[in-house]
Every structure is written in C-alpha cells, then in structure tokens.
Amino acid sequence: MGDIWNRRGFLKKSALTTITSLIGAEIVFARHLPKKVLPVMMEVSPDDLLPGKHPDLVILNNKPWNVETPAHLLNDSVTPADKMFIRNNGNPPEEINMSNWTLKIDGESALQTKEYTIADLKSRFKHYSYQLTLECGGNGRAGFYPPASGNQWTEGAVSCGKWTGVRLKDVLNDAGVKQDAVYIGYKGADTHLSGDISKVPISRGVPISKALEDESLIAWSLNDEDIPLMNGFPLRLVIGGWPASTSGKWLRSISIRNVVHDGEKMTGTSYRVPKYPVQPGQKVPEEDFMIIESMPVKSIVTYPKSGAILKGTNKLKVNGHAWAGDLEVSKVQVSIDFGATWLECELKSPVNRLAWQHWSCTIDFPQSGYYEVWAKATDSNGVSQPMVIPGWNPKGYLNNSCHRIAVKVES
C-alpha cells in the first residue's frame, strides 16, 4: 500500500491539494518536491485538520469529514472524545461563540416560540448525565453486496460517551407541547457542501414519544468537557439507541411538529429501509421505505486487536461491548469454530438505560492454528445478531452481523 493510503500521507496530500487550489495553480510535480521546498504554509499537521482526534482513526471521507474508529480503539468503557467517530453531512460552522449561541423551540405544535442561550439552559433546567450509545445507521455498510453507496463504514461508527446537558422534554415542556405533537425536527448551524446557503445538509428528528424519554438530552458536554467541534460543539441533541443522525449537531433549533418531520434526510430513501424483505440488488419504490427507529442488537470485540499471535499459552481473554437500541442486551457469546459451538461470556448491566454493556470471557484454544473469534449478542426480546450479512437494503443500513477477530496460536 502506498503512502497516500495511510492517514498522515493522505492528510499531507489533501493539504497540498488545498494549497494548490488556494494558489490557483496546480503544482504539477508536487509529490516530487523535496520537503524543504514546500512552502511553509504547507506544513499542516493532522492535529490542525482534526484537532483532538486520535491519529489512528480511519478517514473515510474528508469532504465532508467521515472518520471511523477501529474496533480495538473502542476498548474504553466510556468512549474518550479523541476516539469518537465523526459523521458529518455538511461543513461544520466556522465561527462559534458559545456565549451568544441560541437555541430556538418552535413548530406547529409548540404552544409558544422560545429562545434560550446556553447560559439559560444551564441555569433554568436541571442537569443530567448519561452514557449513551450513538451508532451511525450506516455502520457496517461495507459488508453489503451488491455494494450500497455512501460512506463505507466497517464496525467503528459507534461510541458511548458520557453526555451532560438538560432533558429535551424539560425544554420542550417549557415552551409547551400541544396535544397534536407527532415529531420533533432539529436544525443545526452546519452548511451545505455545495456552498448553497439555501440548502440544509441535514435536519432529522424523532417521534415525540422518543423525544420525551428521560435520556433524550440537549447536551453541551462530553465526558465533562466541551463537545469536540466535529461532534457538535457547542450544543447538540443526544438520542441514544437510534441512528446517530437523529442526534443533531451544532443545534440551533428544534421544531415541535404536528406531522412526521420532513426535513432534509428524513424523506426519500435516507435513513430508511424497505418495509418488507427484498432480494439483494432489488429496486424498491420510494413509497415502500420506512424510517429506521431503534437500532438492532450488536456487539464488537475491542480486545485484543485482530491479528493477535499467542506464544507459550493457549488462553486468551477477550472483551468488548454490546448494545441493542432501545432494549438491553441479555447475553453475549463467542465462538472459535464459526458458530458450531458458543461460549457464554460474562455480561455487565448498562450503567444507565441506552448505554452499551461490557462483556468478557477467557478462551482456551484446543490446539495451535488459525482461529477467528466471533462475538454474538442477544437482546432482551431474544433476538440475536446474524453471523452472515443481514437483509440487504438499497442504502446499506443496519448491518449488525457478528464482529470477529483473527487469532493465531503458536504455542
């Protein structure tokens, strides 16, 4: 693999692209220039492009930024900010002033239109902290065949940070929710990639019943610090267990709607799947799609990193996390024989509702050789992860197939 495929190489190249477009001329032999010849302004470090993010995150897309976390970097029980994936639909706002940032509550089903500063939110409502699992609806898209278009997430578009803010329901009730309320829809301060200011990159939401749950937050803090810019600074929604696109970033307004919210990426085929099972590659008419709500049961192996070679021992401790949308995980098992037999793991309860759960077990390999450790979670309704890729759908959502790691025993 060439230099441009590793992250730093890629960033160097993209910085170079930016500079050449600024200068307005192509530096034809840029890659042959010795480092010293590059103008000083080209010495851009990765930290300047993705401040505060771990250097081993995998960049899927830089316009807009879509960056995933390799499974072994998700080993922390609470996801640190630097290891939290990024899924942007547009460009993040450029100038942010926390002190004059406002949040507007409006909509057909709001009794009154109200506006709050962040200081208002902090002083007028009770604060709550929850650890909440946020997973992109397209996590696992790379597994579908025929390939589904979009960002080719593997396993790492998931996180479970500790979010602090106020309950969405407390703020909605302060403005007043009419009896006919059906949905909420957010708007953020991010801008459309085309530069067209009349276009909105994304404006999604959830049914009013989900919005009014205790754990639905308007948050200003991740792990007791400001939210990273790429994850929605200074204010965002956090709706645990549902596609993370419902957790609007750079939050400027929430409309209480008397219809299912019809903002950008709520309609058509965005974040929607067919209402019935379809054959891989099948054309599905738009009216036969339905909105994705709670995410399906899933687990990942976060320790060890795939590729571990054991020498002098046949024993291996493996661990990871499991989550199940609005439900709880009731069981996690691992298999080293491709599903022929399963070993039940130790599973902890969630720290709060909608937080992922930690599992671990010790495997005793019967002999030397190549193994794959497959993990499978089962939710509180008795529904498990499939080992094969689940039902194909045109946009490649909801691939919750088992995660696995490669292990070699050489003792």
Added chain:
Amino acid sequence: MRLRIVFFYFLSIYVIACKTSQISEKNEEVEGQLTENSLDPDSGLRIDPNLMLVKANCTACHSSKLITMNRMSRERWKETIRWMQEKQNLWDLGESEPLVLDYLEKYYAPESQATRRKNLEAIEWYELKKQE
C-alpha cells in the same frame, strides 16, 4: 416452444457473461496490478486520460474518496449522478457524462464475492505478549 427459446436465450447470455468475466479476470491479472503509480497523488483516483474530466466534474463539491471507496455498476453511477443533480446542485455534465461513466465503470465497478461473509483480509499479525 416459446419458453424453450427464452431459456436458450438466457443460457447463451449466461455463457457469454461467464466467458467475459473469465477474460476480464485474466486481463486484471496481467495489467491490473494496482500500484501507487496508477493513482493520482492528489486524489487517489486511478490515472486515465479522462481523469481531469472526472476531477473537474466530481470533486468540486465532494471528496474523491466518495468515489474511490464506492463500487457501483454503470447504471447505479448514473443514478447517483442524477441524484446529485436533483438534490445537490450538480450541473448537467453534457458530453462529458458518457466519458465520466466510462471511467467510473472501468475502475469502480463491484467486485465479485463468493460468500455472504468474506474471508478476513489484510490481517496485520503481531505477537500478543502481555495480556490485559
């Protein structure tokens, strides 16, 4: 009788398709060695006489990675262009469109897959010395 004709029609298409895929696989082995030199250093896109045309039309709004990480049939690439024209302000590609589609079809078409889970690939082996 009619059914039989239809059957042989599809059988012949199948045979031709199999042969074509064998040929293209062989070609791939001979000339398809993907090296850094076959990629444009700025964008990571495959180098080709139509590369500049593709860059001019496709990477003004979005990253070239949105192309390089996707695999679609010609028809699906065309649908994606239509979607971008309808929703994302992409302009009419005019005479360039078939050339852009040629390029996308040539380098970014779906790869065949034998099973519903691929074998694990590109495993980076390391010795696990001290377990946590």
